[in-house]
Amino acid sequence: MTYNSCQVFVTTIHIFYTATMAMPKKSTFASLQLLGGLSADKFCSDYWHKNPLLIRQAISNFTAPLTVEALFALAAREDLQSRLITAFKGKWSLKHGPFSSLPSVKKNNWTLLLQSVNLYEETCHELLQQFNFIERARLDDLMISYATDGGGVGPHFDSYDVFLLQAYGKRRWRISTQKDLSLEESLPLKILKNFRYTEEFVLEPGDMLYLPPHVAHEGVAIGECMTYSIGFRAPSHEQLLREFHLFMADVLEAEGQLSNAQAVASHDWTRLPEETINAVSALIARHTPSRTDIIEFLGCNLTEPKALIPFDEVDQHKRRRKKLSKQICVPRTTLILHSPGWFFINGTSWRVKGFDAKLLIRLAQEGWLSAALIAQASPQMQNQLQTWIEDGWLIQK
Template sequence: MKKSTLLGGLSPQRFLQDYWQKKPLLIRQAFPAFEPLIERDALFNLASEDDVESRLISIVDNQWHLQNGPFDRLPKLKQKAWTLLVQGVNLHSESANALLNQFRFIPDARLDDLMISYATDNGGVGPHFDSYDVFLLQAHGKRQWKISAQDDLSLINDLPLKILKNFQPEQEFILEPGDMLYLPPQYAHDGVAIGECMTYSIGFRAPSYQELGEAFLQFMADSIDLPGRYTDPDLKATNRPAEISNLMFDKVAAELAKVEFTDDDVRIFLGEYLSEPKANVFFDPPSQPMSLAAFKKVASKNGVVLSRKTRMLYRGKFVFINGESLVTDKNDKTLLAALADERRLNGPAIRALSPDAIETLHAWHEDGWILVG
């Protein structure tokens, strides 16, 4: 699939310049003659798995209901107005993963997952907004979308879902298979199924600075070094025993002011944080582990590929994979960066790696992070 088709004739750079986080874009037949990548029953089976995040949203007697999976049983297909949302389908389907990879003109640090929404007639999740960019690809059936650039993003109280209180649609579209709608963050929208339908959502990561700040402080807790213990040999008697003294305040404040962080601290934190798989992601080690020698022989011939579930990033001298970081020499770093970018490394490149890097790849293979061939 050419990116010019994917983006309705726009180059990735033009799309980013004119639309990304600025305004919506409706792309008719972004994927011509598109067919669903996963059958309905297979999607339902995924929703029954413990390691798959899923939600069921329904309207019963004009009341919104939300249930979290896994699901042993779903409503009957003839029942109207229910929606099944299955997150991270790209982790469990090679074709879904290949579709998600077509959006890698956006950095991996921002690309999140592919969610599939299955809905019966009139199904939807109500008018809402997302805090991140999203591409909405119609995979099966039809869905009516209403969108609005409204500033009023207040929500209805006491609902299990975040539904806008005063949704005022400004535009309306009906999407058919292959059509796709891009929406920037905080753009109000409401999608309603016209008959049975499936919609694929390509979502992006947009952590809040508060979330990043809290995670960074936890990360730094392991590296802070403040030797010594509070002492006060010059302590004076007080007639206000409940007051924290200036002496204690000043000494503690001076010690805390010694806490510093470097650019490398931020690099390592960000790489490990952004490459950390979600809590429900589990890797499958090889059923027949290889010795280091056997792994080197096979990998040098057939190359390696990253597991669909592996998140691998790099910056500067650091390489990050599944929440871990390492520093390598210049040659190894170049090759491992190629593995992160291409999601694979061929045999000749494997042979060019140092013995230490080969040993690292072998450990990753034993953990199920990479596959041979």
């Protein structure tokens, strides 16, 4: 990729991840209780990526859908990312799961973090649907933080937008407008060196705090508590470029080979030939990434399943092609996006048109398709839907 095309790619990605939300048409002007009575448009113009927002009773009478015992059971799973953070006797410690045992709930100053719980628990998956005023492509996951009295992860900052929903108990949040984000050295956690808070809030079940990226903050449990963190994607430019190069390496097609036909007699056999430089420069210029390349990369990249996520795949020996006579649904583990002419599911891309395209857009938006609609799809699409069912990417009900 040439320097200029790299710059174009980075600029495109930067706009995608950091610009004010291009909101869906539905409910953009209607006030949302989840946003404290603000419309989605008002929230995005005044707060998103700009200013913190405290929302009392964002979800009225909220009750945590998962018990403490259920969380501890999840922490024992090998296919779920979990971390244990302790600050016993003033010393920070970080351990990675799975955990067959945890400290006593009567012991203060420890925190359990469970990542991507929405992919394992249906109630948490359903909770995320309340945040559908923001495009699914930007959403990362729902993380649950359980803490005993005094537990937390220290003063820190995040590089992404996050909603912090109090699910159980109380937590004291302190936030700062400081620009100094230097970190303590020789610690297992990224803890701010000079945290000076300017505001303080105590959140109870149903309360929610929105924080833009790079806002210094600290949350400390007041007794046992659970906080649900709804986080959004913020990959670095370096990560995106690296992944884009890998993607292009897989899809690139270029026939022929570098020719030595332009070789000339040389008095310096250690010289890098100018003719070779020109030939390779021209070759790379002919393969500058297009907008189509970027669309396909983003669709595949943003629907790529997280590591370790299990799918209920049908055994190869039990696969039998049958008529799709039941409705099909999208399970919580499957990620779907679409763009004009494109459909993306779990890291794969598909060119679609006509009724099949409308069908898949409906599947992406509604999460299910009736048997009557499926019957109107092309034979090729019905066959592909069957394959996705067998792969565990879709389910029949």
